[in-house]
Amino acid sequence: MKPFHAYKNPALAVDLAVFGYSDNELSVLLLNRRDEPFAGGWTLPGAFLQMEETFSDTCSRILQTKLGMDKLYLEQLYTFDDPGRDPRGRAISVAYYALVNPATLQVSAGTMAHDVKWMNHKKMPPLAFDHREIYKMALQRLRSKMLYFPVGFELLDDEFTMTELHELYECVLDMSLDRRNFRRKILASEYILPTGAKREGLQNRHPELYSFNKKLKPSNFQLNINLS
Amino acid sequence: MKPFHAYKNPALAVDLAVFGYSDNELSVLLLNRRDEPFAGGWTLPGAFLQMEETFSDTCSRILQTKLGMDKLYLEQLYTFDDPGRDPRGRAISVAYYALVNPATLQVSAGTMAHDVKWMNHKKMPPLAFDHREIYKMALQRLRSKMLYFPVGFELLDDEFTMTELHELYECVLDMSLDRRNFRRKILASEYILPTGAKREGLQNRHPELYSFNKKLKPSNFQLNINLS
DNA sequence: GTTAGTTTGCGTCAGATTAACGCAAACGAA
DNA sequence: TTCGTTTGCGTTAATCTGACGCAAACTAAC
Numbered sequence: 421m422k423p424f425h426a427y428k429n430p431a432l433a434v435d436l437a438v439f440g441y442s443d444n445e446l447s448v449l450l451l452n453r454r455d456e457p458f459a460g461g462w463t464l465p466g467a468f469l470q471m472e473e474t475f476s477d478t479c480s481r482i483l484q485t486k487l488g489m490d491k492l493y494l495e496q497l498y499t500f501d502d503p504g505r506d507p508r509g510r511a512i513s514v515a516y517y518a519l520v521n522p523a524t525l526q527v528s529a530g531t532m533a534h535d536v537k538w539m540n541h542k543k544m545p546p547l548a549f550d551h552r553e554i555y556k557m558a559l560q561r562l563r564s565k566m567l568y569f570p571v572g573f574e575l576l577d578d579e580f581t582m583t584e585l586h587e588l589y590e591c592v593l594d595m596s597l598d599r600r601n602f603r604r605k606i607l608a609s610e611y612i613l614p615t616g617a618k619r620e621g622l623q624n625r626h627p628e629l630y631s632f633n634k635k636l637k638p639s640n641f642q643l644n645i646n647l648s
Numbered sequence: 649m650k651p652f653h654a655y656k657n658p659a660l661a662v663d664l665a666v667f668g669y670s671d672n673e674l675s676v677l678l679l680n681r682r683d684e685p686f687a688g689g690w691t692l693p694g695a696f697l698q699m700e701e702t703f704s705d706t707c708s709r710i711l712q713t714k715l716g717m718d719k720l721y722l723e724q725l726y727t728f729d730d731p732g733r734d735p736r737g738r739a740i741s742v743a744y745y746a747l748v749n750p751a752t753l754q755v756s757a758g759t760m761a762h763d764v765k766w767m768n769h770k771k772m773p774p775l776a777f778d779h780r781e782i783y784k785m786a787l788q789r790l791r792s793k794m795l796y797f798p799v800g801f802e803l804l805d806d807e808f809t810m811t812e813l814h815e816l817y818e819c820v821l822d823m824s825l826d827r828r829n830f831r832r833k834i835l836a837s838e839y840i841l842p843t844g845a846k847r848e849g850l851q852n853r854h855p856e857l858y859s860f861n862k863k864l865k866p867s868n869f870q871l872n873i874n875l876s
Numbered sequence: 877g878t879t880a881g882t883t884t885g886c887g888t889c890a891g892a893t894t895a896a897c898g899c900a901a902a903c904g905a906a
Numbered sequence: 907t908t909c910g911t912t913t914g915c916g917t918t919a920a921t922c923t924g925a926c927g928c929a930a931a932c933t934a935a936c
Contacts, residue, residue, distance in 0.1 A: 424659035424737040428699050431652035432660070432740065471656050471738060475729045499727045499742050501703045509652040510699060512660065514727050583913080601895065603914080626902050626913065644894080646868070811884075829924060831885080854884065854931050872923080 425471065430510040434478040435466035435551065437497070437558035438487070440520040440538055441575035444587050447538040448555060449486065449520075450545075454535065457507045458548035464555060465536060466513070479516055488531025493519040493574040495565075497558055505550045513550075517558040519574040563593055570611045570641045573632040579615055581627040582606075597645065611641050653699065658738040662706040663694035663779065665725070665786035666715070668748040668766055669803035672815050675766040676783060677714065678773075682763065685735050686776035692783060693764060694741070707744050716759025721747040721802040725786055733778045741778075745786040747802040791821055791875065798839045798869045801860040807843055809855040810834075825873065839869050 438449035451465045465486045469478050480490035497515040505511065520528070525538075539545070547555060566572040572588055573580075586602050606612060612630040619629055666677035679693045693714045697706050708718040725743040733739065748756070753766075767773070775783060794800040800816055801808075814830050834840060840858040847857055 424739055425656040427659065427696075428653040429657035429659055430697070430699065431655065431657055468655075469658070471658065472731065474731060475727070496726060498724060499703070501742075503700065503702060506652075511652055514729075581913090598895070598897085599913090600897080600915080605894095628914085640874075809884090826924065826926085827884090828886080828926080833923090856885085 430512050431506075432469040433466050433506075433511055433513045434469055434475055434482065435464045435513050435515050435554055436479060436482055437464055437515065437517040437555050438483070438492070438520060439517065439541075439558070439562060439575065440522075440525045441588060441591070442522040442525050444591055446541045446575075446592055448541050448544065449536055450539045450547075451486065451536050453548065461548040462539075462545050462551075463548045464515075464551045469514075475514055475516065479518070483518065486533045486536045487520075487528045488533075489524060489528060492524070493571070495561075497554070497561060500550055500554065502550060513554070515554045515558070517562065519562075519571070521575055521577055523577050566592065567643045567645050568641060570609075570632060570638050573612070579617060579619065579629045579631050581619075581629060583627060585612070585630070593645070605643055609641050609643075611636055611638070658740050659734075660697040661694050661734075661739055661741045662697055662703055662710065663692045663741050663743050663782055664707060664710055665692055665743065665745040665783050666711070666720075666748060667745065667769075667786070667790060667803065668750075668753045669816060669819070670750040670753050672819055674769045674803075674820055676769050676772065677764055678767045678775075679714065679764050681776065689776040690767075690773050690779075691776045692743075692779045697742075703742055703744065707746070711746065714761045714764045715748075715756045716761075717752060717756060720752070721799070723789075725782070725789060728778055728782065730778060741782070743782045743786070745790065747790075747799070749803055749805055751805050794820065795871045795873050795875070796869060798837075798860060798866050801840070807845060807847065807857045807859050809847075809857060811855060813840070813858070821873070821875070823875075833871055837869050837871070839864055839866070 436449075440447045440449065449465060450462045453459055453461050453463055465482050467478055467482050467485075469475070473481070475496065476494065479494055483490040483492060494516055495518075497517050500513040500515060503510055505513065541559065544552075544555065546552070562571070566589070572585070572592065575588060575592075576584060582603055583599075585606065586597065586599055589602065590597055611633050613633045615629045615631050617629050619627075664677070668675045668677065677693060678690045681687055681689050681691055693710050695706055695710050695713075697703070701709070703724065704722065707722055711718040711720060722744055723746075725745050728741040728743060731738055733741065769787065772780075772783065774780070790799070794817070800813070800820065803816055803820075804812060810831055811827075813834065814825065814827055817830065818825055839861050841861045843857045843859050845857050847855075
């Protein structure tokens with residue numbers, strides 16, 4: 421029997437929706453294409469899977485190349501198979517999304533490739549291929565996931581104030597949440613703990629600092645917020 | 649430039665976790681393998697993607713071949729990429745799950761291929777490849793999805809009694825749910841409506857018949873049942 | 877038909893949860 | 907020191923939940 425790869429198989433791409441959060445803005449990492457098709461257009465960063473790679477390897481390779489760092493929070497999203505999605509031929513795309521916190525975002529400013537750019541998620545340009553669809557699904561997944569899984573913390577630094585966490589949720593979900601009720605629910609979940617520390621730059625320790633409680637299993641984090 | 653398929657690409661398989669429900673039992677469609685590797689072992693039904701096919705096409709082809717019918721409820725689950733998952737070489741598996749209602753299940757009894765069998769989900773044999781993992785993820789997805797999305801109805805006939813729906817949920821979730829509270833919540837969601845009909849075989853119309861309300865958008869179906 | 881046991885539909889109620897909002901101490905800028 | 911803002915904590919009414927009672931509708935046995 422011939423080896424699998426001797427048969428005609430579609431190309432396998434891995435595409436990434438990388439979200440970054442800083443200064444109350446949610447951004448997405450976009451790549452400005454140099455080559456045809458869609459030369460000059462915007463896409464999500466991606467790469468073709470090499471024979472020996474896992475998806476996770478490919479993600480790391482993309483992130484290293486474009487951001488100069490990997491080891492971010494990473495989650496598989498969906499696999500897109502529209503036969504017409506790439507004009508060059510049949511290509512399947514396995515989409516992942518990644519989350520970048522402000523510190524990493526700042527560091528990456530120095531190591532980022534010249535052909536990528538952080539774009540505010542409210543000012544997204546048209547995207548090539550079916551990348552708009554991928555991006556939309558990623559945002560939707562992030563939004564619904566942060567309601568029942570402590571995933572939002574991945575977008576913040578290790579230590580954060582309640583206000584910062586609150587603003588993150590309001591920003592990503594694009595809705596206003598009562599500050600006091602949000603605090604009560606988040607604290608009741610016990611997924612964040614006060615650190616007792618005082619942040620550099622602050623004169624006092626009034627805005628308390630919290631950190632994500634990594635010892636708890638994330639199974640029953642539940643914010644009970646109704647979208648729609 | 650060479651066409652994509654001229655490069656070395658992994659094989660792309662589509663594997664299906666097909667759930668059937670009847671007589672208060674949840675079953676999974678298993679295939680008894682004839683060829684190596686794992687000859688004689690059990691697997692989920694699957695097939696390699698043909699160049700012109702969409703995943704959905706491949707699913708239909710598998711279901712036609714093995715069940716003699718397609719057009720079931722179908723949802724993409726996850727794409728598995730462990731390089732060692734197939735001893736024959738690199739193969740990616742895109743997993744879907746499908747739901748079959750009792751009527752279809754009954755019809756399929758006559759059209760089913762001889763090498764497949766419905767297996768009670770509590771009596772699953774060891775599965776070849778990484779199919780145990782796929783099956784477990786499918787069951788988990790079904791369980792969590794039916795709590796916030798009206799997907800359970802796909803496992804029942806068009807018309808059903810409240811008791812049947814209640815038993816379905818208890819069976820699939822493998823937990824007991826208070827009959828009266830379940831009724832209250834389900835009816836409050838307005839996703840099922842009384843049909844006013846009387847079922848054949850029943851002498852009276854006391855156990856009321858209901859049907860899924862397809863006019864409602866399934867976005868805010870919420871049963872608020874706590875797993876774990 | 878009558879009777880006895882089961883199923884089904886509906887209601888009650890105490891306790892928990894939620895949304896909306898008040899308030900004062902802590903803070904920072906003038 | 908003063909004043910407007912931020913932050914932490916509390917209150918309350920309305921709603922939701924889980925646990926369970928009850929009788930009408932039904933079935934099966936006699």
